[in-house]
Amino acid sequence: MVVSTLDDVIVALRAAGCVFAEDEAALLLDATAGDPARLDDLVTRRVAGTPLEYLLGWVEFRGMRVRVRPGVFVPRQRTAFLVERGLAGVPEGSRRACVVDLCCGCGALGLAAATELDARGCEVELVAADIDPIAVACARENLTPIAAPVFRGDLFDALPGDLRGRIDMLLANTPYVPSARVADLPPEARDHEPLVALDGGADGLDVFRRVAEGAAEWLAPGGTVLVETGTGQVDTACAVLVEYGLTPRVEHSEEHYATVVLGTRATESR
Known part of the structure; x- marks a missing residue:
């Protein structure tokens, strides 16, 4: 050519x-x-068929250029809505917030949330984690400039123990494509992105269930976990959150073609 x-x-x-x-x-x-x-x-x-973002070396996410590399999940533009809902849950005037980007991929969600909270004058303690070594290396490139550590491991096992019970905003961009539907994904995703970032198990919610279970223990009182799902998964996802003692809420965005399920830990009584 x-x-x-x-x-x-x-x-x-x-x-x-x-x-x-x-x-x-x-x-x-x-x-x-x-x-x-x-x-x-x-x-x-x-x-x-190589994803454009791999060729450019970056993806634009909430107005920022975030580095990506071959083998890393490319954050979708619809996932900006997940960050938006997370930010909306931090009251204006808040001085501090503990944010965790779980299943972080390239770290785009945590980077966007921390950058925007910092612009509000809110001091952010950001931690990110992923099980994939390529993702961890990429996220470190993006998050080291803001002094945010990135850990490798399986969900909450990767996090420092002192975060337990302190997380205000838990962003978890978990895989939610049912295993039987992975083959139907566009070739850009199916042939280039890591399967672990796409395949959510039989009903697409295997990883979500594990995140919901851990969130009940790791969230601060009043803290919220936010996860993107398909519209047909909402009822099951909400039931899972209730099972683990979290108060569910569902947000839809027609602009972003996105659905976010939120689970909030109860505020402890005084």
Whole structure:
């Protein structure tokens, strides 16, 4: 494949089925900075199905460029709604907040939440964790500049013990695709992203159940866990939260095509 102009790239991407061919073409030209050989290579790889974000080395998330690398789950734009709902739960004027980004991937959710809370004048204690070593390395690149540690391990097992009972906002972008539906995912996800970040088990909620169980112990009184789900999973997810003593709430966003299930730990009586 030989491409040299914006129009050439647009035509190639359209032929490959890229819905936002014009936007992607502009980004690829900008990334290659006048290097025709590199442009040709990136376009060839994009046409073959490599996610655009892997080629660029970053994804835009809530107005920030967050580093990504091959083998790391690419945060979806709809997941910005999960962060939005988390931020809405921190009262204006709050001076401190403990935030955990569990199943953090590249760390985009925690980075966005911490950055926006800091802009409000709220001091954030942010910790992130993931079971995948590639994700942990990528998240460290993104979170080290804000002095947020990233740990590797299985859900709460990865977290420092002193966080138990202190987490105000628990962001958990758990996998929620039922195992039988993974094969139906777009090739960009199915063929390039880690299965552990996609496959949620028989009904898609296996990891969610484990997060809900742990959240009941790790959240601060009044703290909230937020998880993205499919619309057909809401009733089951809410029942799980109730089972573990958390008060459920469901938020939908038509703008983001997103559904978030929240579970709040009761405030301890005085």
